[in-house]
Amino acid sequence: MIHMRNISHSYWDGMRQIQTLAGVDLEIAQGEWVALTGANGSGKSTLLRLCNGLVMPTSGSLTVAGLDLLDPEQRDLVKQKVQMVFQNPDAQITGAIVAEDVAFGLESRGIPREEMLTRIDRTTRQVGLGNKLFAEVSTLSGGQKQRLAIASGLVLEPQCLLFDEATAMLDPVGRKEILSRAHDLWKSGVTVVWVTQRLQELLEAPRILFMERGQITFDGDARTLFYDTDIPERAGWDVPAVVKIGRWLKQQGVPMQNLPLKEREVADLLCECSFVM
Secondary structure, three states, X not given: OEEEEEEEEEEEEOOEEEEEEEEEXXXXXXXXXXEEEEOXXXXXXXXXXXXXXXXXXXXXXXXXXXXXXXXXXXXXXXXXXXXXXXXXXXXXXOOOEHHHHHHHHHHHOOOOHHHHHHHHHHHHHHOOOHHHOOOEXXXXXXXXXXXXXXXXHHOOOOOEEEEEOOOOOOOHHHHHHHHHXXXXXXXXXXXEEEEOOOHHHHHOOOEEEEEEOOEEEEEEOHHHHHHHOOHHHHOOOOOOHHHHHHHHHHHOOOOOOOOOOXXXXXXXXXXXXXXXX
């Protein structure tokens, strides 16, 4: 789906050249869920924007869905296959009414009216806004606006959705709501690249990329990240309690088939320990 080879990116700030990415190699397959994290300024947002042509690399090769992003003609096709959901939904909502906003991208591509209505109905139902088609956008909650932003991208039938800290401005209920909708889309076959700083969202991700100084310094699963590297401490994260307990049990020599990442897994381990004792 996404193939990067020796990708670098930099920009000029006055007389000073600032490098944001340095020699990045990355492969993301169709249908994967990949969480991307790192400190502010590590390069993760630049990496994400490269994936749908919002920014161009300074050097290297980049193909998305078999299309060469460095070719201007193919770049427009990539934008049809890859959609992005930003941190602030208000920044990408264009319509005053829900249906109007979802229709915007279809109208600009000349989709016939009958097909447009079918897609709008299907997509708004998919994100839980089927009963809000004619609601004013200003009346929606933060979570509903973010779902609308997802619908406006999803209605174009992309192969990949890019989420740039899409839950950062939401309350716990809204975060859970958006994460759940994103998981549903992933299960339907859509590739998801999920930028986040929230540890709970990392714990649930099947694959995690950690970025430092414009490079990917970790590519693996959550158990490896939290139990076999010093990245959590180096990044200054407040390590989740389940991981702290899992590390302690590991130090005590407690046999574990899988190191715990969820509260239920910790509870089961503690019950087993009590039974043995």
